[in-house]
Amino acid sequence: MKKLEVGELARISLCVNGAQHTVSVEPRTTLGDCLRNDLGLTGTHLGCEHGVCGACTVHVDGATARSCLMLAAQAQRYEIHTVESLACNGELNDLQQAFRELHGLQCGFCTPGILMTLTELLRDMPEATEEDVRLALSGHICRCTGYQNIVAAAMRTLESRRTVHERA
Structure with a gap:
């Protein structure tokens, strides 16, 4: 070089x-x-x-x-x-949609990083628990939400994906 x-x-x-x-x-x-x-x-x-x-x-x-x-x-x-x-052809993915529906963001500044971390977690740990989600989020600072709705969005996405997988 x-x-x-x-x-x-x-x-x-x-x-x-x-x-x-x-x-x-x-x-x-x-x-x-x-x-x-x-x-x-x-x-x-x-x-x-x-x-x-x-x-x-x-x-x-x-x-x-x-x-x-x-x-x-x-x-x-x-x-x-x-x-x-994460979005495909302008359509939010399931995790992004859950964030939107469950108000997992407020100011939105931390949201991109949180989405990337949760994307990895949901991909690598499809059986993740709420404790796993909270542990993954421990490396993120969010001053607005208190994390409840973020965790709820992640859990909804996990449950939805499990249901789809069980039907397949």
């Missing part, structure tokens, strides 16, 4: 939400900043920028990661998915 001169931009390629993107960024640019500022994917929110609040959570090769703690250049060899990838 070529050493960059001071002020020189790094040209990187990222696979985000199934599409390949090539951008020029400062070497210190975080994945979160690149997603928002260079790719226009503003669903990923940047809160604390220290990995504490969880608002910037995305999927990196299917696993949750804090995009404020990862450099964009580090993400080149991975498949990145943001909250924008």
Whole structure:
């Protein structure tokens, strides 16, 4: 890898939400900043920028990661998915719909990161309990909801998916 001169931009390629993107960024640019500022994917929110609040959570090769703690250049060899990838053809997925119907969001700032974490949990633990949901949410800070409706939305989605699976 070529050493960059001071002020020189790094040209990187990222696979985000199934599409390949090539951008020029400062070497210190975080994945979160690149997603928002260079790719226009503003669903990923940047809160604390220290990995504490969880608002910037995305999927990196299917696993949750804090995009404020990862450099964009580090993400080149991975498949990145943001909250924008959850809806299909503009239709909310079942988890997003449950959030909407059960008022699992208020200001919405933390919602994208929470949705990404719950998406991983529901995919990897289809038999998750309410305790599992609450544990998964422990890495997220939400000042508005008190988490009750968020947990209810996750549980409704889990129960709905179990019912569909049992019928199949």
